[in-house]
Amino acid sequence: MSKNLPGIQETRELLKKKKVVIAGVGETEQGKIPDKSSFHFLSEASRLAIEDAGIKKDDVDGLVTAFSLVEHTFMHCTTFADYFGMNPRFFSSVAVGGATAVWMVAEAAMAISSGQAEVVLCVRGDNTLSGISSSGMLALIREMCHAEFEFPYGLTTPGGYALAAQRYLHDWGSRREHLAAVAVTMRKHAADKENAMNKDPLSIEDVLNSRVIAEPLTKYDCSIISDGGAAFIVTTEDKAKELGIENDLAYLWGMGQGYSHQYLTSLESLDQIYDAVERSGQKAFNTAGIEPRDVDIAFLYDCFTITVLLELEGLGFVPKGEGGAFALEGRMEIGKDLPVNTHGGLLSQAHLGAMHHVVEATLQLRGDAGSRQVEDPEVAVVHGNGGIVSAHSTVVLGNQPVN
Numbered sequence: 001m002s003k004n005l006p007g008i009q010e011t012r013e014l015l016k017k018k019k020v021v022i023a024g025v026g027e028t029e030q031g032k033i034p035d036k037s038s039f040h041f042l043s044e045a046s047r048l049a050i051e052d053a054g055i056k057k058d059d060v061d062g063l064v065t066a067f068s069l070v071e072h073t074f075m076h077c078t079t080f081a082d083y084f085g086m087n088p089r090f091f092s093s094v095a096v097g098g099a100t101a102v103w104m105v106a107e108a109a110m111a112i113s114s115g116q117a118e119v120v121l122c123v124r125g126d127n128t129l130s131g132i133s134s135s136g137m138l139a140l141i142r143e144m145c146h147a148e149f150e151f152p153y154g155l156t157t158p159g160g161y162a163l164a165a166q167r168y169l170h171d172w173g174s175r176r177e178h179l180a181a182v183a184v185t186m187r188k189h190a191a192d193k194e195n196a197m198n199k200d201p202l203s204i205e206d207v208l209n210s211r212v213i214a215e216p217l218t219k220y221d222c223s224i225i226s227d228g229g230a231a232f233i234v235t236t237e238d239k240a241k242e243l244g245i246e247n248d249l250a251y252l253w254g255m256g257q258g259y260s261h262q263y264l265t266s267l268e269s270l271d272q273i274y275d276a277v278e279r280s281g282q283k284a285f286n287t288a289g290i291e292p293r294d295v296d297i298a299f300l301y302d303c304f305t306i307t308v309l310l311e312l313e314g315l316g317f318v319p320k321g322e323g324g325a326f327a328l329e330g331r332m333e334i335g336k337d338l339p340v341n342t343h344g345g346l347l348s349q350a351h352l353g354a355m356h357h358v359v360e361a362t363l364q365l366r367g368d369a370g371s372r373q374v375e376d377p378e379v380a381v382v383h384g385n386g387g388i389v390s391a392h393s394t395v396v397l398g399n400q401p402v403n
Contacts, residue, residue, distance in 0.1 A: 011255070012287045012402070019401050020109040021249040023240045024053025024233035025359040030195045030350035033227040034130040038068040039083050041125025041229030046084060049121065049231035055243050060233070062090040062117030064107050066100045066124040066353065069140055070131040080123075090117035097144075097386025098301050099257070099393040100124070101354035105382075106255040106395060108234035118239050124355050125229030137225075144387055146263040158222060158304070160264050160388035162214035165306040167270045169216065171321070174309075176216050178324025180207035182305035183220045183347050185332045190344025192371040197224055198348045221305040223346035230355035232362060237401065248366040253290070253379070254396035256283025261390050273389055277314030280392035281383065285316075288396040289403065292316035295396075296377040297364055298338055299357035301385040302345040308332075311383050312340075315394070334374055342372045354384040358395075365399040 026048025028041055050057055063086060065077040073079045077093040090111045094100045108120035145151040168174060184204060190196035210219040240249060258280030261267050292315060300311040309323035317338055318326050332340040343349045343360040350356060361380040363369045380397045
């Protein structure tokens with residue numbers, strides 16, 4: 001992709017000038033936590049992020065929320081502002097599925113860069129595990145499939161990703177072991193994450209022999225469901241200094257989006273499955289002025305194991321068709337070529353979109369990831385995927401201001 005695309009240079013100069021940063025993060029307990037509302041988790045995560053930054057709630061003048069899959073709320077962001085006791089001068093809700101959390105970073109950055117706010121709280125919380133019935137989950141699953149052309153014929157969200165996985169295995173001669181290796185790596189990383197739901201060791205054989213959900217995907221190829229919340233504070237380097245924030249900062253270097261379809265049946269061919277991933281990543285890399293080889297650590301959306309392989313390849317970290325071997329050889333593990341999802345991701349830590357991906361990227365760049373810490377990471381990429389490989393968002397973060 002040309003670096004002369006409209007907006008690339010302008011965005012790059014704006015980020016260099018403003019020095020937008022993530023200055024605080026917070027995560028609640030994750031798991032099955034009954035009798036707690038989504039707003040409880042939103043509030044607790046917000047409190048923890050504000051506390052981590054060492055600021056006061058009154059210092060926050062911007063708010064970006066997402067949505068609740070369980071407690072549908074009209075005007076979600078302002079409803080939470082009222083619940084939490086805020087009066088933000090900028091407020092917004094982002095709803096692009098699994099791409100939401102990553103684009104929250106960009107939404108906050110754009111608000112700050114245009115003078116709409118100085119300190120933006122980005123937060124998501126939900127009680128998806130304890131608060132939704134089986135029939136309710138089925139209704140959610142069918143929302144991602146076309147009501148006339150897909151769902152009546154048996155297609156579900158797992159089925160859509162299974163189609164992508166079958167095509168991937170066919171095109172590249174890959175094996176189910178390649179998919180399973182992704183789940184195994186995520187489980188290894190989750191073992192050292194304090195609030196991860198699934199920490200028990202997992203083997204390739206465990207994945208292959210678990211219950212089939214949609215051929216070739218088994219139980220462990222699919223992300224978990226959880227209750228909980230997470231939040232992060234976006235501001236500028238100058239404002240962080242003014243507020244006396246002592247944390248090391250994660251600087252926003254680049255951002256991008258890509259979209260190709262809403263429904264799989266809208267695609268002319270599954271050959272197009274990489275298109276939106278590539279566009280999103282290339283925009284973010286071009287804005288940051290870097291190449292994939294410059295990235296030290298990656299946080300890739302892992303609602304299913306196949307998405308990690310598609311993103312590894314679509315973002316340019318490995319050639320197409322080689323993501324499976326990369327995973328099977330253990331090259332995504334901490335201490336190897338490109339550590340991926342050092343927190344365990346959606347497959348093993350918890351499922352709150354990519355909120356935990358953003359939090360973990362920030363902790364890694366700060367050097368605050370404890371036993372999961374990658375040695376001296378300077379550049380991180382976080383990628384989110386909404387729908388069935390349809391809407392994508394990417395941000396590049398660094399431990400220093402962008403050059």
